[in-house]
Amino acid sequence: MREVFFYLFAFLSVVFAVVSVTHRNVIKGGLSLLASFVALGAVYFTAGAEFIGIVQVIVYGGAIVVLYLFTLMTMDLKNFGKEPLRTISLAAGGAISLFLLFSILYAGYRFYGGSIPATVSGAKELALPLFYRFLLPFEVVSVLLLVATVGAVAVGRREE
Amino acid sequence: MTPFDFFILSGLLFAVGLFGVIVRRNVISLFFSLELLLNSANVLLVAFSRLHGNLFGEVFVFFVLAVAAAEAAVGLAIVVALYRYRKSVNTEDFSTLRW
Numbered sequence: 001m002r003e004v005f006f007y008l009f010a011f012l013s014v015v016f017a018v019v020s021v022t023h024r025n026v027i028k029g030g031l032s033l034l035a036s037f038v039a040l041g042a043v044y045f046t047a048g049a050e051f052i053g054i055v056q057v058i059v060y061g062g063a064i065v066v067l068y069l070f071t072l073m074t075m076d077l078k079n080f081g082k083e084p085l086r087t088i089s090l091a092a093g094g095a096i097s098l099f100l101l102f103s104i105l106y107a108g109y110r111f112y113g114g115s116i117p118a119t120v121s122g123a124k125e126l127a128l129p130l131f132y133r134f135l136l137p138f139e140v141v142s143v144l145l146l147v148a149t150v151g152a153v154a155v156g157r158r159e160e
Numbered sequence: 161m162t163p164f165d166f167f168i169l170s171g172l173l174f175a176v177g178l179f180g181v182i183v184r185r186n187v188i189s190l191f192f193s194l195e196l197l198l199n200s201a202n203v204l205l206v207a208f209s210r211l212h213g214n215l216f217g218e219v220f221v222f223f224v225l226a227v228a229a230a231e232a233a234v235g236l237a238i239v240v241a242l243y244r245y246r247k248s249v250n251t252e253d254f255s256t257l258r259w
Binding site for chain 2: 044
C-alpha cells in the first residue's frame with residue numbers, strides 16, 4: 001500500500017512541477033507549484049517522515065506559495081508581456097538538465113537494492129536531535145529568520 | 161520503494177527546476193524553479209535519513225525549510241522594489257548591471 005501511494009504522489013508531484021515551470025500564466029504556475037508541494041508532502045508521509053510531511057504542507061503550501069501569490073496580486077499581470085522562447089536557451093537548458101539527471105541517476109544506481117524501513121518519525125522523535133544535538137543551529141536559524149524579515153521590510157519599503 | 165526510486169524523483173525534480181532556471185525570463189517563475197531545486201535536495205535528505213536510521217537528515221530538511229522561507233521573503237522584497245522602478249518582472253529589463 002505504501003508503494004502504490006509513493007508512486008502515485010511522486011508521479012503527481014513531477015507532473016505538477018513540469019506544469020508550474022512551463023505554464024505561461026504565472027498564477028496557474030503558482031497553483032500547480034502548490035499542488036506539487038502538497039504531493040511531495042504525501043511522498044514524505046509514505047516514506048514515514050510524518051512531521052516533515054506536515055511541515056512541508058504548512059510551510060511550503062501555506063506560507064511560501066501564498067506569499068508568492070500575494071505578491072503577484074500587487075502587480076499588474078497585463079504588462080508582464082510575452083517571454084520569447086530562444087532555441088539556444090531551450091537547447092542549453094534541456095542538455096544541462098538531462099546531463100544532471102543522468103549523473104544523479106548514475107550516482108544513485110548502487111542504491112538499487114534494499115528498501116526504506118517502515119518506521120515513523122513524528123514530532124517526538126524529531127525533537128530529540130533537534131533540541132539537543134542541533135540546538136545551536138536551531139537558534140542561528142531563528143536569528144536568520146529575524147534578519148530576513150527585517151531586511152525584507154527595509155528593502156520593500158517605499159521611499160519617501 | 162527502494163532508495164533508487166527517491167533518486168529518480170529527486171533527479172526529475174532537479175532537472176525540471178534547472179530547466180526552468182535556464183529557460184524562463186520571468187523572475188517569479190525563476191523563484192518557482194528555485195523552490196523545486198531546494199525540494200529535490202529535501203527528498204534525498206529524507207530518503208537517506210530513513211535509510212541510515214537516524215534523524216539528522218530530517219533535521220536538515222527542517223533547516224532547509226527555514227532558509228527557503230527567508231529566501232522567499234527577501235527575494236520577493238527585491239522583486240517588488242524592482243517592479244516599482246521598472247514596471248516589469250522580466251530579467252532582460254534588469255540588464256543595466258551586466259558587463
